Amino acid sequence: MSIDRENVHLAQRRTKQNQNNKKRRWPLVVAGLSFMSASMGAAFAIFMTSKPLQQSALSAEEKAIFGDENLTASALGVPKLTRPVNILVMGTIVLTSDLPGATDQNPGEYLAQVNSTLDGHSDAMLLVRFDPATNKITALSIPRDSRVYIEEVGYSKINAANYVGGAALAAQTVSDMLGDVTIDRYIRVNVGGFSQLIDALGGVEVYVPKRMKYQDDSQHLYINLNEGMQHLDGDKAVQYMRFRHDDLGDIGRIQRQQTLLRAIFEQKLNLETVSRIPEIVKVLKRNIDTNLSMQELLALAAFGAQTDLESAKMLMVPGRFSAPEEFPLSYWIVDEYSLPRLVSEHFDLPLQYAESYGSIEATTPQYIRVAIQDSIAEPDATDLATDLLYESGYDRVFRAEYDWHQPLEKTQIVAQQGDTTMAEQVRRDLGIGEVVVESTGSLESDVTVRIGRDWLELRRKSLSASQDELELESDDFDHSEGTIESDFNPVGYRS
Known part of the structure; x- marks a missing residue:
């Protein structure tokens, strides 16, 4: 019973403390909102004309x-x-x-x-x-x-x-x-x-x-x-x-x-x-x-x-x-x-x-210029990405002329020329990444794949799955081989 009374008193003290904290925070919130309103009001007071920032008259x-x-x-x-x-x-x-x-x-x-x-x-x-x-x-x-x-x-x-x-x-x-x-x-x-x-x-x-x-x-x-x-x-x-x-x-x-x-x-x-x-x-x-x-x-x-x-x-x-x-x-x-x-x-x-400028080049993989750019200092990772895209039908894949300066957690698919359709297609075939529309990739590319740390994690999972599959096939082969040896020998006699 004494423990119960102590817990009740503790709960009461905490409730009172929370109420006091709310009372102390409330003036701060009001002051913050008042300050924001005053700031906005001061800003809008500067704008008193229909075109408040026009400095040069137009004919x-x-x-x-x-x-x-x-x-x-x-x-x-x-x-x-x-x-x-x-x-x-x-x-x-x-x-x-x-x-x-x-x-x-x-x-x-x-x-x-x-x-x-x-x-x-x-x-x-x-x-x-x-x-x-x-x-x-x-x-x-x-x-x-x-x-x-x-x-x-x-x-x-x-x-x-x-x-x-x-x-x-x-x-x-x-x-x-x-x-x-x-x-x-x-x-x-x-x-x-x-x-x-x-x-x-x-x-x-x-x-x-x-x-x-x-x-x-x-x-x-x-x-x-x-x-x-x-x-x-x-x-x-x-x-x-x-x-x-x-x-x-x-x-x-x-x-x-x-x-x-x-x-x-x-x-x-x-x-x-x-x-x-x-x-x-x-x-x-x-x-x-x-x-x-x-x-x-x-x-x-x-x-x-x-x-x-x-x-x-x-x-x-x-x-x-x-x-x-x-x-x-x-x-x-x-x-x-x-x-x-x-x-x-x-x-x-x-x-x-x-279209009047000429035929628009097809966006099939063999025509898309893809630059692979490393952000994580892992040359093997860029090689794997290059190989995967080659296997997917991309004939114009190359290593970017320079690496990305900032390590990325997430792989970026950069639509260098603003073509989001191309970038989305590369993302799907690569199986990873987020499409970013900007011109910070390789100038020679239509799409720049900027390798991030998540690519390494994906490759590890893929390799692990492949290894498990190989081990499973090996177990099946060993089992099958053992059965053959028990039923048949090279000279044609059964054991």
């Missing part, structure tokens, strides 16, 4: 490039997208050393002489699609060195379009290159603003694939990053994104940009992030130029809040590096056969237009 002709259709509708007071929306996003850069009357500056700080203007060359270009029908986001990276036709300029690198004619000419050039894809709005941000935005977000966790060190005093460009998983602040994130001094040049930089965006998407919204909203908005206000309206901004924010950003598709305009003898300058030569198929699948370009 009537320029406005016509984007159209004036309303992209949103209100549902219970919350703006929502009414159809898929394509937005051209550009990161621009102008160095003060490139401006008229520039004077020499002492080298030292990273990008210390970046001018805040948005009218420079576009260092990064992405066409981003927000699709409420599929609840997906697709980003198409456009190499800055892509050789295209620009009105009033002729053939040049596509990054010159913004410098020559601003956002409208850049949008028109991109639309022409992609076969008249509609571009509804634009966003321009300068490189300094991107750095400040990363700082306002609290930095970003990124795996730096190798030692990155580079110095260019003429551009005041200083890059100094160590290999490994790191928490990058704004300056270091820009260093990571702008590094291009490797075998892939600007294409390697695009791959790092996609990796950085993926890392940002994977960072979850938390109370600390929400508390930074007023600072984030101030950064946007200073460094962004966009013709998105207030309603459209809110609709995009609501769309992003309910979308799985980690599954966003990251594509790149397919092509090749120009040969030294082709042009005086180095270009990215757009693949006019592969690009329409990519845009048709991901941006609703009519398939007839894609």
